[in-house]
Amino acid sequence: MSLRPVELEEGRVVFEGEPGEEHYNPIGVVHGGYAATLLDSALGCAVHTTLPAGVGYTSLGLEAKFVRPISRDTGRVLCEATVLYRGRRQATAEATLTAADSGKLLGHGTTTCMILGAV
Amino acid sequence: MSLRPVELEEGRVVFEGEPGEEHYNPIGVVHGGYAATLLDSALGCAVHTTLPAGVGYTSLGLEAKFVRPISRDTGRVLCEATVLYRGRRQATAEATLTAADSGKLLGHGTTTCMILGAV
Amino acid sequence: MSLRPVELEEGRVVFEGEPGEEHYNPIGVVHGGYAATLLDSALGCAVHTTLPAGVGYTSLGLEAKFVRPISRDTGRVLCEATVLYRGRRQATAEATLTAADSGKLLGHGTTTCMILGAV
Amino acid sequence: MSLRPVELEEGRVVFEGEPGEEHYNPIGVVHGGYAATLLDSALGCAVHTTLPAGVGYTSLGLEAKFVRPISRDTGRVLCEATVLYRGRRQATAEATLTAADSGKLLGHGTTTCMILGAV
Numbered sequence: 456m457s458l459r460p461v462e463l464e465e466g467r468v469v470f471e472g473e474p475g476e477e478h479y480n481p482i483g484v485v486h487g488g489y490a491a492t493l494l495d496s497a498l499g500c501a502v503h504t505t506l507p508a509g510v511g512y513t514s515l516g517l518e519a520k521f522v523r524p525i526s527r528d529t530g531r532v533l534c535e536a537t538v539l540y541r542g543r544r545q546a547t548a549e550a551t552l553t554a555a556d557s558g559k560l561l562g563h564g565t566t567t568c569m570i571l572g573a574v
Numbered sequence: 575m576s577l578r579p580v581e582l583e584e585g586r587v588v589f590e591g592e593p594g595e596e597h598y599n600p601i602g603v604v605h606g607g608y609a610a611t612l613l614d615s616a617l618g619c620a621v622h623t624t625l626p627a628g629v630g631y632t633s634l635g636l637e638a639k640f641v642r643p644i645s646r647d648t649g650r651v652l653c654e655a656t657v658l659y660r661g662r663r664q665a666t667a668e669a670t671l672t673a674a675d676s677g678k679l680l681g682h683g684t685t686t687c688m689i690l691g692a693v
Numbered sequence: 694m695s696l697r698p699v700e701l702e703e704g705r706v707v708f709e710g711e712p713g714e715e716h717y718n719p720i721g722v723v724h725g726g727y728a729a730t731l732l733d734s735a736l737g738c739a740v741h742t743t744l745p746a747g748v749g750y751t752s753l754g755l756e757a758k759f760v761r762p763i764s765r766d767t768g769r770v771l772c773e774a775t776v777l778y779r780g781r782r783q784a785t786a787e788a789t790l791t792a793a794d795s796g797k798l799l800g801h802g803t804t805t806c807m808i809l810g811a812v
Numbered sequence: 813m814s815l816r817p818v819e820l821e822e823g824r825v826v827f828e829g830e831p832g833e834e835h836y837n838p839i840g841v842v843h844g845g846y847a848a849t850l851l852d853s854a855l856g857c858a859v860h861t862t863l864p865a866g867v868g869y870t871s872l873g874l875e876a877k878f879v880r881p882i883s884r885d886t887g888r889v890l891c892e893a894t895v896l897y898r899g900r901r902q903a904t905a906e907a908t909l910t911a912a913d914s915g916k917l918l919g920h921g922t923t924t925c926m927i928l929g930a931v
Contacts, residue, residue: 488611495606518875520635520904522897540879637756641778659760725852730845754877
């Protein structure tokens with residue numbers, strides 16, 4: 456899917472991707488799984504940036520919302536994820552998915568991750 | 575991703591897939607986006623089976639839960655989706671994702687879809 | 694809110710409640726918080742039934758769906774929750790909320806709980 | 813539950829509440845339903861502020877995350893909700909729940925609402 460992190464700091468990351476016809480579903484728009492994959496990647500990575508070396512995490516889930524259809528004409532998309540809470544046992548983050556050209560919101564999501572190992 | 579519907583009736587569908595190393599994320603297990611894509615496909619398709627010809631739908635979101643890691647060794651996976659509610663304006667469905675060999679639950683999810691057009 | 698458990702076994706509970714005008718929101722139906730509270734109670738309790746003495750849990754979240762409006766005329770409501778996964782560190786459960794008289798589905802939901810202590 | 817809106821503008825509202833022992837669950841902290849009710853109230857109200865007179869909405873669901881326990885000692889809590897998307901048929905919003913004194917995040921959530929009537 457050619458997702459690339461383009462910004463990365465503690466508690467915040469931005470990924471980009473470029474959806475194409477190879478991501479279409481049978482009803483002629485980009486599959487919801489494409490947005491879900493971008494959201495999941497950015498959300499997990501944002502949580503990862505808050506963890507010290509040797510401490511892992513696992514995503515317990517993803518809540519994704521799809522607000523505008525994505526097509527080949529959407530062009531490059533940006534997914535910005537921010538950590539909202541990082542405790543010793545869990546972390547939560549939220550992310551937005553926007554069209555790079557227009558800045559329009561395409562979807563957004565949240566995650567809960569479990570922290571594995573002593574923080 | 576080679577997802578295939580293997581059972582299809584009104585209000586219930588089963589999809590199957592076979593995750594491989596091409597679906598791995600950087601931490602060495604299958605990407606959460608793989609499970610999310612399977613869940614989203616089966617959930618949307620299950621809603622679709624309840625709609626008369628000419629009536630469309632759009633997914634407003636996906637809530638996915640990941641309960642066991644998926645790896646190449648998991649083998650074939652099955653995603654069974656069932657419609658819980660189908661009204662004139664919205665429909666909801668739930669799905670489970672299981673390993674075909676062991677029957678173990680790998681994840682599960684829900685969706686809300688908006689019905690487009692007169693039902 | 695007078696919620697009462699009416700059935701209780703390992704991995705499954707049923708709660709009942711009777712919504713009234715004291716639970717109305719300003720737009721004249723029962724507040725979404727009423728359904729959310731019933732779902733959260735039953736989901737957490739169902740997880741609790743799977744834990745040995747001395748092991749605790751905490752709810753990390755609730756995903757609730759509202760499919761039919763609830764009013765004083767709905768009468769008694771039943772919330773049945775079932776555990777889908779119970780591991781050493783997390784558990785997930787799902788629940789339905791139905792009208793006792795008609796059997797109609799009013800809403801449904803899921804939770805992820807974190808297990809506290811050694812299982 | 814004595815929830816009060818304390819700020820209100822187009823697309824953004826703040827509610828406050830003061831949890832007490834009457835909101836405790838059997839395990840000795842404030843019930844998740846309390847946080848869910850505050851989140852649901854603020855999220856729906858935020859969507860409402862974006863609608864012209866005569867246009868209604870209904871909440872299709874609530875995704876709530878609980879990150880810190882709430883007790884009587886938490887004191888006054890604030891729930892700030894912001895609309896992320898408002899289209900002709902759906903709107904989405906997100907909210908945070910914080911302790912007024914410490915500013916600490918207690919939970920957060922999202923909603924999808926369906927717009928009823930022509931916008």
